[in-house]
Amino acid sequence: MAKAEVIILLSLLSVITLSFTAVNGYGTLVGGKTEINDVKTNKEVQELGRFSVEEFNRSRGGLRSNGGTELVFSQVVEAQKQVVSGIKYYLKIEAMQSGLTRTFESVVVVKPWEDSKELLNFSPSPL
Numbered sequence: 001m002a003k004a005e006v007i008i009l010l011s012l013l014s015v016i017t018l019s020f021t022a023v024n025g026y027g028t029l030v031g032g033k034t035e036i037n038d039v040k041t042n043k044e045v046q047e048l049g050r051f052s053v054e055e056f057n058r059s060r061g062g063l064r065s066n067g068g069t070e071l072v073f074s075q076v077v078e079a080q081k082q083v084v085s086g087i088k089y090y091l092k093i094e095a096m097q098s099g100l101t102r103t104f105e106s107v108v109v110v111k112p113w114e115d116s117k118e119l120l121n122f123s124p125s126p127l
Contacts, residue, residue, distance in 0.1 A: 033081070039078060049076035053093065091108065092104075107121040
């Protein structure tokens with residue numbers, strides 16, 4: 001009797017462990033970040049970078065009217081994605097400001113079924 005209970009308990013623990021360590025076909029944990037390859041030729045990623053810069057400029061209420069200069073999107077140089085409630089993109093973006101190239105990091109969530117994009121974070125990239 002006790003032996004059967006131990007087998008059932010071990011089976012249950014195995015199922016629980018496997019469900020929390022589910023792995024997709026590429027060896028990445030489900031819900032973990034994955035690198036996006038060929039970022040510079042990926043139109044969707046480049047458009048999300050442009051969206052990030054435009055949203056940042058818009059959130060600043062027109063920097064030119066406040067004496068600042070707007071950022072001008074150049075390109076996304078690195079990107080990762082994570083499946084959450086939608087797809088969360090982590091982007092490293094190059095943009096021009098006052099003639100200088102600067103690097104920024106942004107986080108964007110895309111929910112295709114709602115046709116929505118939301119900029120969660122946009123900040124200068126640490127060196």
